[in-house]
Amino acid sequence: MTDLSRTAANLDLADPLAGFRDRFRLREGLIYLDGNSLGALPRATPGRMADAVAREWGEGLITSWLGAEWSTAPRRIGDKIARLLGARPGEVIVADSTSINIFKALTAALSLRPERSVILSEKTNFPTDVYMMQGIEAFSGGRVRSVTVAPDAVLDALDENVAVLLLTQVHYKSGLVRDMAEVTRRAQQAGALVVWDLSHSAGAIPVDLNGANADFAIGCGYKFLNGGPGAPAYLFAAARHHGAMPVLSGWFGHARPFDFDEDYAPAPGIERFLCGTPQVLGLTALECGVDLMLEADMAEVRRKSLRLGELFVEAMAPLCRDHGFALASPADADRRGSQVAYSHPQGYAMIQALKELDVVADFRAPDVLRFGLTPLYLRYADVVETVARLETVCRTRAWDKPAYRERAAVT
């Protein structure tokens, strides 16, 4: 046993979160480091889904909108997610996808700054965030401009034209964590509003939206919240912004949807950010993941995530020296979210070779190997074992196969 595996074994024995692993269905032998892209399946989910389908839908049919509380699920689950985000009940709603919620939040922010025209972000933000900005610009007929700058030039680009700043708190590739309170303060000082993308934050690091005086936030349900593939996303709007007029003015955001009024009148609270009929089955699965996450102490989750990351970096040191890996995440653990990333010219082929050895991580263009650290179901021993298998891949040149030279459609 190496020193690192002994360290890992001791950490696992003393791990207060160790019991959570059994609450997920994970195949024996598999090391799953992609929970930041699609979270694992909670054991409670299949039974709950079967009940929602057979009893609530099959037997209850339309009466389940009230009887099974389908109609209030977006708000009920939003209130639960609010507890992970430092938000108050009534400030978070669950609906649609993250991309759609980016559109809702940006357009709401624009309507609150009618004299300003710029949506600002950073060039390396997650592509859909920037694409949504560009779509709004194209639709606006010249009223709105989408501007992206280098990641470290964001604060300097805040001028009197910026209506809203869109930033991701934990960068999807590098894992870099932005100082939400400081950036929000600087943006608001310049008269702008901020939309925070929390896709890699919720369930991964402690978040305090109201502590940071945040305006809007959005994020995914299928990553660290373990809500299942395509799970609905969430949207936070600070209570002071609930007067903003929704552009996606669908009937479910109406003050009284079942009056079937001829004219739109937004619901007074966060419900105005709903659009169409809630995705009930997706919400059902998401709630299982969120309920499980709420059982864990977020401070404990962060502590373990930091230690997993440090162990990973320590184990990788010889590979950086001998096999050409370079850390692509901040070296300082406090500045990393719940992932570590390395760059390597053969990154794509190596991720494929790791899959053959039952280690699932992902590749992000152009050369990044990304390892998601999910403290609820990852063991310290898994981290050490992952690096051992990666060393095998390098030593045996298992990555050097013709099949790994073509990139698959989904990485």
Ligand SMILES: *Cc1c(COP(=O)(O)O)cnc(C)c1O
């Ligand atoms: C995963 C992710 C998304 C995904 O958006 P969808 O609409 O769910 O596809 C958006 N933004 C960031 C920062 C992400 O990491």
